[in-house]
Amino acid sequence: MDFSQDLIRGSIVPIVLALLEERAMYGYEIVKVVNARTNGRLEWKEGTLYPALHRLEGDGLISSRWADAPADEAPGRKRKYYAVTRKGKAERKRRAREWEQFSTAVSAILLGGA
Amino acid sequence: MDFSQDLIRGSIVPIVLALLEERAMYGYEIVKVVNARTNGRLEWKEGTLYPALHRLEGDGLISSRWADAPADEAPGRKRKYYAVTRKGKAERKRRAREWEQFSTAVSAILLGGA
């Protein structure tokens, strides 16, 4: 849906943390889930997500674990599953609050509010 | 309130267009108005706004006009007033819609939605 990429920035981290707090996921899956959950309004690219995941892991907000894909899904494939750390959970809360504040402030101006 | 700068990005253009469609304003004023209107939740910097204004003017979305400040406000001062062009008004509508779509999509994930 072609949002200006600048809008995309800033939303990546909070979204990844929120999804991973629901359940552990692997990178490729995250891309698909985000695109599906937003009905294609957000179109994440792998070139965006993977570096972001590595940054988050480097910051200790998420952790990774290699595992085999379930036999009934994709037998023989290796996947790198990410989960949120304790530190990441705190950050996620902070970011969600931040988003709420921010989107409220912007909407107030944009959607005709004093 | 210290939003990650990435969040700030992308909101600058639509906000400037929205404010200038209300009435013509000068740069310094825009900074103050945004900060006031959002109760300090957004803290715009001049180093951010002025280049943005120049970009917008370069893109033909806004136009500028030097004028003296009213005598009862700041006598003897020059101000550069900006107004939205016709092209800018169209872009503003597009951006407002974009923001609505985007914030809906992000909120759906962040604030516990399927």
Added chain:
DNA sequence: TTGCATACCTCGCCAGCCGATGTATCATAT
């Protein structure tokens, strides 16, 4: 065996925020 989906990854380009810094004017306080 060609193609496509899955699944991971890196690299370089470039857009743009912001701290720092600079200019000039005017009002106020010392």
Added chain:
DNA sequence: ATATGATACATCGGCTGGCGAGGTATGCAA
């Protein structure tokens, strides 16, 4: 007189980070 601070404009360089393009490897279907 002089310093301070608000007003009002501006630029510059550092750094961050999205994304297009490209790469590797596997499994499955046509």
